[in-house]
Amino acid sequence: MMRSASRQALAAVQEHQRSVVGDQASADTLTTLAEELYAVAGLLVAQPRLRRTLGDPATDPDGRAEFVGRLLQGKIGDQTLDVAREAVRQRWSTPFDLTDAIEGAGDDALFAAAEQGGELTRVEDELFRFERVLQADGELTGLLDEFTADPARRNELLGTLLEGKVSSVTLALLRHAVTSERKRSIVLAIDDLLEQAAARQERSVARVVSAVELTDAQTERLASALSDTYGRRISVRSAVDPSLRGGLVVRIGDEVIDGSIATRLAGARAMLAG
Structure with missing residues (x-):
């Protein structure tokens, strides 16, 4: 998980990328942007010395941006280069966070393509x-x-x-x-x-597993209840696992709420065995 400084830097890169690309970019443009950002991230993974140089917070941010410009000019598109420059200008807790951010920017470009369609x-x-x-x-x-x-x-x-x-x-x-x-x-x-x-x-996702398929009404009620509980918008992605026998298992980020009958039975057996 990224530390505070890297999370702030990541948010800045994402905002910059969206301003550079705009709302009217074609799916092809966004796909190319993603592929090129993935290539830049791959380069940083493959070359640790370069990664450390570009992710070193002790050096001049504009100097790092100028360096990456010289390195990649003509090898990737102008928009991709703009995003890469912005990324290396930021202050990262570790050089690997820089790599993660550039790769994440590629993911975001593909999600933008999906959103467009x-x-x-x-x-x-x-x-x-x-x-x-x-x-x-x-x-x-x-x-x-x-x-x-x-x-x-x-x-x-x-x-x-x-x-x-x-x-x-x-x-x-x-x-x-x-x-x-x-x-x-x-x-x-x-x-x-x-x-x-x-x-x-601007929401979180709850991964829900149930013994039987949830109806649309049940899904909506669950999403509403979770949103009220956590104080933010939460959407539900549900799947079925009959082995649960009943109840739900809900995962939001690292938090798991296990209300399945199978787990309750296992707990009861453990108590009886003890």
Whole structure:
């Protein structure tokens, strides 16, 4: 988790990127921006010395921006370079936070493309449901997290599973997640993506698992109750797991509220055994 200084820097980069891109950018423009930002982040991961140089808060911010301009001029688009310059001007708690921010800016560009096409809710839902598939299938998760394997093979596996079944933005986000130089677990990467999508809409997301499918009315009531409890807008992404037997498991960020019958029964058994 980023410290306060890096969180402020990240917010500044995101605001700058949105002002640079504007509201009328095409999906192709946003996709290109994302791909180029991912490439910049990959460069920083692959070159630790460069990452430390650009993320060093003791050096002159404008000097860092000038340096990255000389390094990348003509290799990436003007908008991407503008965002990269703004990112290295910021004060980061660690150089890795700079890398995370640039990669996150790429994610944000893809979410903007989904928003332009009216598909942001669909993308969120597809990410959530694929995360549930991975949580239930350890073998598949292991294959996608096999960082010693050729990234192209993981990418090919993902395409075989999802090509034509999810939106192009969802697939692009997941393709990057499994091939990123940062080598994060795919489930953790999806968690971050879901939080980003929610934050883009100035809300939080609750991941809800129930024994039976929730009705629209139940989902709305739950979202309203959670929003009142937490004092901010919360949307619900729900999935079904019959093994819960009844009740709900709700996760918001790192907080888990487990009201499932299965957990209560397990607790009762433990008490009886004791």
